[in-house]
Amino acid sequence: MANPDYHLIGKSLPRIDSAPKVSGEALFTGDLNLPRMLVGKILRSPYTHALIKTIDISKAKALKGVHAVITGQDTAGEKWGVFKYTRDQQLLCVDKVRYVGDEVAAVAAVDEETADEALDLISVEYEELPGVFDCFSAIAPGAPVIHDSHPRNINVAVKIEVGDVEEAFKKCSIIREDTFAADEDSYFMMEPYAVVANYRSDGSIEIWMPNASPHTKAKALSNALRIPLTKVIARKITIGGAFGGRSDVFPAEFITCLLSIKSKRPVKVVYTREENSIATRMGHAMTTTIKTGVDKEGRVLARDIVSYLDGGAYSSTGPIATSVPFLCHEQTYRLENVRFHGYRIYTNKPVRGMIRIHGRSFACGIDTQLDMIAQELGIDPITIRLKNARRPGETTATGSYVSSCGLVECIEKTAAKSDFINKFNNKKPFHGIGIGINSVQTGFPLGIRGGSQALIKFHEDGGATVISGVVDNGQGNDNMLVQIAAEELGIPVEEIRLISADTEITPTDAGSYSMISTFGGGNAVKRAAADARRQIFEIASELLEADPEDLVAKDKKIFVRGAPHAGIPMEKIIRKSLLIGRPIMGTGSFSPEVDQRREWVSNPRGQLSQAFSFGATVAEVEVDPETGTVKAHNVTCAQDCGFALNPMVVEGQFQGGVAMGGQGGMLTEAHHWSQGHVLNPTMLEYKIPIIKDMPNIETIIVESIDPVGPYGAKEAGMSIAMSAAQAYANAIGNALGIYFNRFPLTPERIFDAIENRKSGIETAWDLEPARVIEFDK
Amino acid sequence: MKKLLITMTVNDEQFDLMVRPNETLTETLRERLGLTGVKEGCAEGVCGACAVLMDQHPVRACLTLSMEADGTSITTIEGLASDGKLHHLQESFINHGAVQCGFCTPGMIMVSKALLDEKPSPTDDEIKEALSGNLCRCTGYKKILEAVRSTTQIDPKKGA
Ligand code: FES
Ligand code: FES
Numbered sequence: 001m002a003n004p005d006y007h008l009i010g011k012s013l014p015r016i017d018s019a020p021k022v023s024g025e026a027l028f029t030g031d032l033n034l035p036r037m038l039v040g041k042i043l044r045s046p047y048t049h050a051l052i053k054t055i056d057i058s059k060a061k062a063l064k065g066v067h068a069v070i071t072g073q074d075t076a077g078e079k080w081g082v083f084k085y086t087r088d089q090q091l092l093c094v095d096k097v098r099y100v101g102d103e104v105a106a107v108a109a110v111d112e113e114t115a116d117e118a119l120d121l122i123s124v125e126y127e128e129l130p131g132v133f134d135c136f137s138a139i140a141p142g143a144p145v146i147h148d149s150h151p152r153n154i155n156v157a158v159k160i161e162v163g164d165v166e167e168a169f170k171k172c173s174i175i176r177e178d179t180f181a182a183d184e185d186s187y188f189m190m191e192p193y194a195v196v197a198n199y200r201s202d203g204s205i206e207i208w209m210p211n212a213s214p215h216t217k218a219k220a221l222s223n224a225l226r227i228p229l230t231k232v233i234a235r236k237i238t239i240g241g242a243f244g245g246r247s248d249v250f251p252a253e254f255i256t257c258l259l260s261i262k263s264k265r266p267v268k269v270v271y272t273r274e275e276n277s278i279a280t281r282m283g284h285a286m287t288t289t290i291k292t293g294v295d296k297e298g299r300v301l302a303r304d305i306v307s308y309l310d311g312g313a314y315s316s317t318g319p320i321a322t323s324v325p326f327l328c329h330e331q332t333y334r335l336e337n338v339r340f341h342g343y344r345i346y347t348n349k350p351v352r353g354m355i356r357i358h359g360r361s362f363a364c365g366i367d368t369q370l371d372m373i374a375q376e377l378g379i380d381p382i383t384i385r386l387k388n389a390r391r392p393g394e395t396t397a398t399g400s401y402v403s404s405c406g407l408v409e410c411i412e413k414t415a416a417k418s419d420f421i422n423k424f425n426n427k428k429p430f431h432g433i434g435i436g437i438n439s440v441q442t443g444f445p446l447g448i449r450g451g452s453q454a455l456i457k458f459h460e461d462g463g464a465t466v467i468s469g470v471v472d473n474g475q476g477n478d479n480m481l482v483q484i485a486a487e488e489l490g491i492p493v494e495e496i497r498l499i500s501a502d503t504e505i506t507p508t509d510a511g512s513y514s515m516i517s518t519f520g521g522g523n524a525v526k527r528a529a530a531d532a533r534r535q536i537f538e539i540a541s542e543l544l545e546a547d548p549e550d551l552v553a554k555d556k557k558i559f560v561r562g563a564p565h566a567g568i569p570m571e572k573i574i575r576k577s578l579l580i581g582r583p584i585m586g587t588g589s590f591s592p593e594v595d596q597r598r599e600w601v602s603n604p605r606g607q608l609s610q611a612f613s614f615g616a617t618v619a620e621v622e623v624d625p626e627t628g629t630v631k632a633h634n635v636t637c638a639q640d641c642g643f644a645l646n647p648m649v650v651e652g653q654f655q656g657g658v659a660m661g662g663q664g665g666m667l668t669e670a671h672h673w674s675q676g677h678v679l680n681p682t683m684l685e686y687k688i689p690i691i692k693d694m695p696n697i698e699t700i701i702v703e704s705i706d707p708v709g710p711y712g713a714k715e716a717g718m719s720i721a722m723s724a725a726q727a728y729a730n731a732i733g734n735a736l737g738i739y740f741n742r743f744p745l746t747p748e749r750i751f752d753a754i755e756n757r758k759s760g761i762e763t764a765w766d767l768e769p770a771r772v773i774e775f776d777k
Numbered sequence: 778m779k780k781l782l783i784t785m786t787v788n789d790e791q792f793d794l795m796v797r798p799n800e801t802l803t804e805t806l807r808e809r810l811g812l813t814g815v816k817e818g819c820a821e822g823v824c825g826a827c828a829v830l831m832d833q834h835p836v837r838a839c840l841t842l843s844m845e846a847d848g849t850s851i852t853t854i855e856g857l858a859s860d861g862k863l864h865h866l867q868e869s870f871i872n873h874g875a876v877q878c879g880f881c882t883p884g885m886i887m888v889s890k891a892l893l894d895e896k897p898s899p900t901d902d903e904i905k906e907a908l909s910g911n912l913c914r915c916t917g918y919k920k921i922l923e924a925v926r927s928t929t930q931i932d933p934k935k936g937a
Binding site: 012014015017018019021022023024025026027028030031033187188189190191192238239240241243272273473474475476648649651652654655656657658659660663682683684688689690691692694697 | 807811812813814815816817818819820821823824826853854855857858863867870871872873874876877878879880881882883886905906908909910911912913914915916917918919920921922
């Protein structure tokens with residue numbers, strides 16, 4: 001919605017980073033080339049589970065052109081984990097490997113061929129151990145143990161209980177229990193992972209890599225390398241997509257630094273597509289059993305949920321990953337009596353992290369089951385959602401106050417625009433319509449805390465430079481920061497420079513995960529700009545002999561409201577400020593108000609995030625019953641993003657969310673396995689949507705104007721990615737009259753469900769339920 | 778490995794280069810000529826990020842041996858702008874918000890350019906067909922389609 005008070009905010013301005021990207025000028029990590037730079041390569045475990053007996057690197061070291069060879073012996077067994085209590089991943093394996101791809105040794109050499117040859121010359125003697133490859137066998141008594149500290153391979157156990165669940169179930173008129181499962185999915189950001197490290201003679205090290213938080217990376221590397229934080233410098237670089245897959249710290253960063261330190265030369269490691277899939281992160285496979293009880297009207301009175309997440313070999317963001325599917329759910333729906341048991345379970349497979357539609361089986365399960373209950377009650381999917389949807393001013397089950405919430409508007413608008421009720425009631429054969437709704441956080445505690453700070457300095461020509469720690473993964477954060485500063489300062493976007501995401505220069509920022517960048521970093525820049533403007537107005541008020549309160553900054557001029565012709569050019573004020581010894585420098589900071597005592601496992605209650613976004617997506621599909629293939633025709637999505645700072649950017653996020661969450665996430669995207677080996681690590685076999693697959697997408701921006709977000713903004717697009725998966729699942733189910741419970745819905749699965757159609761309101765397949773795990777028994 | 782001499786014109790400039798028989802065009806363009814606008818997303822011919830024009834036709838540089846480029850004229854994304862002015866396709870990608878992370882962008886633009894050079898008024902289906910070998914993980918393709926369509930000379934309503 002255009003707001004007449006703003007000149008730039010709320011307008012679809014082209015992003016500032018687009019021009020260098022369309023010209024080929026933008027440099028990504030793999031594009032960097034430093035003098036004397038070496039090629040780094042990593043030797044990985046070929047086994048799913050094995051002890052390392054001996055490693056012989058002597059031949060590799062002796063090879064001409066090899067400048068460094070490192071193994072776990074060079075690292076003091078240094079371990080990584082997001083939290084102190086989850087440090088379980090050795091940055092180079094010392095005694096044991098736990099998945100195919102675990103890092104065992106690395107080399108730096110003059111060129112790729114020499115590096116490859118050196119890897120071949122390293123001989124490692126392993127003693128193979130039996131492995132476990134799925135949650136149910138991993139927790140079985142007597143199963144091989146992957147980490148000695150974790151019996152039954154239970155990495156994280158989260159328990160949340162609110163209200164009186166058992167009592168509430170007694171009052172329900174319908175109770176259902178169903179189980180939903182989904183395979184592992186993957187990010188497949190277009191840029192393969194790469195790292196460049198440059199150790200310098202003053203003992204400092206520069207590092208470039210796609211990342212979601214340079215400050216977090218620098219801190220972790222400082223600890224692991226035992227180099228003071230001040231000397232670990234994560235530099236700004238263009239990043240080719242993240243989707244949750246660049247948030248964590250990876251061994252490759254540490255390894256590349258170590259290679260550079262050892263060889264005293266810059267080193268570049270570029271991952272193959274296969275390495276990007278297996279040795280960064282992937283999505284969790286997950287099984288969720290949901291028991292829901294409702295009253296006669298369809299209001300949910302009680303819910304009991306158990307989830308098993310296949311975490312792979314290490315913790316990564318484990319406690320967060322285990323909790324977030326539930327937290328999104330409790331934000332979306334009113335729940336007075338609810339119990340959640342989440343278990344993240346170790347297996348001998350690649351490490352799992354958070355992904356854009358993290359917890360497909362959970363979210364799609366909730367919404368599929370809701371449709372089943374609606375059918376039992378004889379009400380439609382819209383009605384049952386409106387009965388249970390979150391409203392503003394309410395508090396979630398675990399105690400987060402929701403100040404702004406446009407979920408009802410999202411549901412109503414998508415339903416109206418797609419003509420949902422009419423299409424649902426007058427169904428054409430093999431055509432289906434479905435709705436999904438969801439909610440995400442704008443920031444949550446992630447081990448590193450502290451908000452975002454920003455600085456703004458000025459040039460004698462009246463231009464400015466914004467300095468912020470916020471990183472841009474491709475979503476448009478750089479533009480967001482500049483558009484906000486331009487609005488506040490009345491300086492055109494083109495005359496504002498941005499220095500961001502460089503730990504040597506930029507102040508701390510919490511990182512661009514958990515959807516906090518606009519809310520946190522945007523607010524910090526807005527405050528810094530307001531601070532600078534105050535200083536500018538002070539000087540201008542002397543020159544104009546006017547009250548600072550009456551001044552306006554616009555078009556690089558400061559003038560008394562209503563008298564733009566008599567304005568003073570910005571450059572004049574900047575020069576004056578230098579002349580009188582009061583140079584202008586804006587500073588601002590923002591930390592969201594959350595409950596700092598809240599902890600993922602030990603204390604999952606209190607304010608989680610200061611604001612939440614909400615979204616609804618409706619999908620319309622057609623299924624070919626002969627082949628099981630799905631054609632999505634139309635998708636209508638609405639999100640309450642608070643306020644759209646740049647509607648074109650917001651729409652782009654929605655559309656990308658539909659592609660990854662719905663089209664890819666529900667139809668094709670899954671990893672296939674054989675005994676812990678990924679069968680489809682590359683783009684050839686892992687199918688992400690192409691342009692021809694995409695449906696027509698209608699986007700609806702809902703603006704609830706959050707009281708704290710900058711101009712009321714929260715986050716853009718994540719609630720769409722999540723709800724699109726749910727909408728597709730329900731639409732396909734609606735087309736066939738089948739309730740699907742195993743995702744994604746590949747043609748084989750759909751065909752199988754049609755062939756073995758069950759009668760009554762039942763899920764398509766009988767899956768083994770996830771049950772509460774009794775300890776010490 | 779014995780190297781071979783090739784001659785190729787890249788963005789209107791002629792180069793004599795010694796290349797290995799197994800050297801890909803991606804390697805030659807990126808590593809020897811510094812044309813890092815040629816991206817490598819998959820190295821197996823699937824993603825289209827490495828698309829360049831060889832004698833006006835789009836090819837995947839990762840699947841093309843540099844030897845095959847001997848005697849040809851190559852255009853990369855760096856060669857599209859002229860006289861300091863961006864090509865209208867580049868402008869259109871910017872103005873339509875068709876660029877997010879930008880990793881797929883050079884390939885998308887090169888393939889679109891080849892299409893429009895051959896067929897100034899493609900239908901939506903023809904644009905989609907031409908771009909179906911270019912993957913984008915960020916945009917959902919809608920704004921890319923709009924960006925290309927807006928530079929064509931037809932009524933956008935025609936040919937859905
Ligand atoms: S890098 Fe050539 S097609 Fe992907
Ligand atoms: S813009 Fe990121 S892959 Fe296309």
